[in-house]
Amino acid sequence: MNILLVDDEAAFRDAFVRWMQFKGHRVIAVASGGEALAEADRNEFDVAVFDLNMPGMSGLELLQRVQASGKMEVIILTGEGTIESAVSAIQMGAFGYLTKPCVMGELEQRCLEASKQRRARSDQKPTRSRRARLSLIGESPAMRDVVRLIHRIAPTDKPVLIQGASGTGKEVVARAVQQHSKLCDQPFVTINCAALPELLVESELFGHQKGSFTGATTEKPGLFEIADGGTLFIDEIGELPLALQPKLLRVLEDGSMRRIGGHTERTVRVRIIVATNRDLAAEVQAGNFREDLYYRINVLSVHMPPLCERSGDIDRLVDHFLTLPWQVEPAAREALNRFDWPGNVRQLSNVLQRATVLADDHTITLDDLPVEIARGGVEVRRVDAGNSRAAFARCDRDQDRDTIALDEISKAHVLEVLANENGNKASAARKLGIHRRKLYRLLERYQSNESTPQMTS
Numbered sequence: 001m002n003i004l005l006v007d008d009e010a011a012f013r014d015a016f017v018r019w020m021q022f023k024g025h026r027v028i029a030v031a032s033g034g035e036a037l038a039e040a041d042r043n044e045f046d047v048a049v050f051d052l053n054m055p056g057m058s059g060l061e062l063l064q065r066v067q068a069s070g071k072m073e074v075i076i077l078t079g080e081g082t083i084e085s086a087v088s089a090i091q092m093g094a095f096g097y098l099t100k101p102c103v104m105g106e107l108e109q110r111c112l113e114a115s116k117q118r119r120a121r122s123d124q125k126p127t128r129s130r131r132a133r134l135s136l137i138g139e140s141p142a143m144r145d146v147v148r149l150i151h152r153i154a155p156t157d158k159p160v161l162i163q164g165a166s167g168t169g170k171e172v173v174a175r176a177v178q179q180h181s182k183l184c185d186q187p188f189v190t191i192n193c194a195a196l197p198e199l200l201v202e203s204e205l206f207g208h209q210k211g212s213f214t215g216a217t218t219e220k221p222g223l224f225e226i227a228d229g230g231t232l233f234i235d236e237i238g239e240l241p242l243a244l245q246p247k248l249l250r251v252l253e254d255g256s257m258r259r260i261g262g263h264t265e266r267t268v269r270v271r272i273i274v275a276t277n278r279d280l281a282a283e284v285q286a287g288n289f290r291e292d293l294y295y296r297i298n299v300l301s302v303h304m305p306p307l308c309e310r311s312g313d314i315d316r317l318v319d320h321f322l323t324l325p326w327q328v329e330p331a332a333r334e335a336l337n338r339f340d341w342p343g344n345v346r347q348l349s350n351v352l353q354r355a356t357v358l359a360d361d362h363t364i365t366l367d368d369l370p371v372e373i374a375r376g377g378v379e380v381r382r383v384d385a386g387n388s389r390a391a392f393a394r395c396d397r398d399q400d401r402d403t404i405a406l407d408e409i410s411k412a413h414v415l416e417v418l419a420n421e422n423g424n425k426a427s428a429a430r431k432l433g434i435h436r437r438k439l440y441r442l443l444e445r446y447q448s449n450e451s452t453p454q455m456t457s
């Protein structure tokens with residue numbers, strides 16, 4: 001992709017450029033709206049990412065000027081307190097918004113979706129299989145089932161319920177459903193019920209009239225109105241306050257709704273996709289979720305498997321998140337494959353993002369991974385027979401002890417060289433033949449191992 005970033009925060013610009021360039025994209029990053037307009041005149045961009053709060057020309061004004069040319073899709077970055085402005089930006093035609101601080105992998109994913117939309121607009125006949133490949137990585141049997149289901153349910157206009165643990169890709173699936181539906185060129189609007197207080201959820205979803213509550217200084221349309229004719233993705237539906245559930249049920253039943261403080265009945269046509277990491281049936285049993293609403297949203301459902309149940313997909317995701325010239329040392333790959341990933345794909349993406357900051361020479365090694373993941377990798381290296389979980393399971397206590405001993409030897413050697421160099425880390429690193437940053441990480445790891453309680457047999 002060709003990406004234009006406009007943000008007055010230098011540290012964010014650096015991190016963004018570093019990540020996107022590692023992933024093979026071309027980026028121009030500038031600090032102000034004026035510079036952005038000059039770049040937009042000179043170059044062609046697929047996607048632009050604007051910070052909303054900038055001195056001088058605001059992100060919204062810049063959006064207006066860029067929208068007029070219709071050349072690129074725009075993603076807005078916003079702080080927690082300016083979500084309302086971000087919603088205005090969507091009304092003005094921005095592709096989407098993300099709140100800062102945000103994960104670079106997530107921002108890149110959003111840019112890919114925006115650039116895909118741009119291509120779909122210019123290309124009258126985008127092929128659907130190409131779209132699917134772009135957004136959803138995974139060839140394991142469990143993910144193939146998910147993809148088959150998406151193809152079956154997307155063309156209908158029925159509500160979809162996506163369930164699965166946090167970070168499994170529920171939002172990615174929601175977007176894939178929309179991309180394969182008849183509404184793919186219509187708005188895709190999202191809301192996360194867990195991220196907002198109760199009154200704000202209601203006002204975001206249904207809008208409000210001026211003066212209907214303290215702080216409602218202007219009238220505001222809700223996301224149902226903004227998404228009219230398109231798709232509304234309601235994330236963390238399990239967090240939707242009980243008091244609001246009848247209002248959602250009503251709009252699902254006949255499309256009718258009212259703004260907070262409003263007297264006019266409005267009718268909208270919106271396809272609803274909802275997601276949750278809770279067991280909604282259990283929430284119904286516990287009295288936290290209305291049964292009638294549950295049946296209304298649970299017409300078509302997708303269950304996202306946890307990452308540890310998607311055999312082979314960890315390698316595919318690693319290759320998706322890290323493109324050339326990045327590579328992963330075999331022992332580090334083993335460790336990544338052996339880890340259970342309780343935070344699923346999001347955690348994998350974060351770990352890789354962190355590793356690219358720590359690694360030298362575009363190569364991720366065990367030392368660049370968090371201790372709890374790397375430790376698994378060290379143990380796997382000892383089990384020469386195989387990479388598989390089964391092989392690892394055969395590893396008995398004695399082998400564990402050998403592994404710890406190996407680690408102890410390397411620790412003793414590193415500490416001895418450091419002592420010989422009178423604690424001078426730069427010259428110790430030179431003697432050891434490793435980069436100084438790597439020495440820092442090893443010392444950190446030794447320290448954290450010391451604070452980890454030891455197992456006794």
Ligand SMILES: Nc1ncnc2c1ncn2[C@@H]1O[C@H](COP(=O)(O)OP(=O)(O)OP(=O)(O)O)[C@@H](O)[C@H]1O
Nearest residue numbers: 105106109136137166167168169170171172345346
């Ligand atoms: N199959 C996949 N292919 C590529 N990227 C993925 C995939 N699944 C998840 N991701 C990436 O992982 C991150 C988390 O995905 P997503 O937000 O869709 O998860 P989620 O299940 O909705 O999480 P939560 O329940 O916390 O909202 C995102 O950056 C997303 O782009």
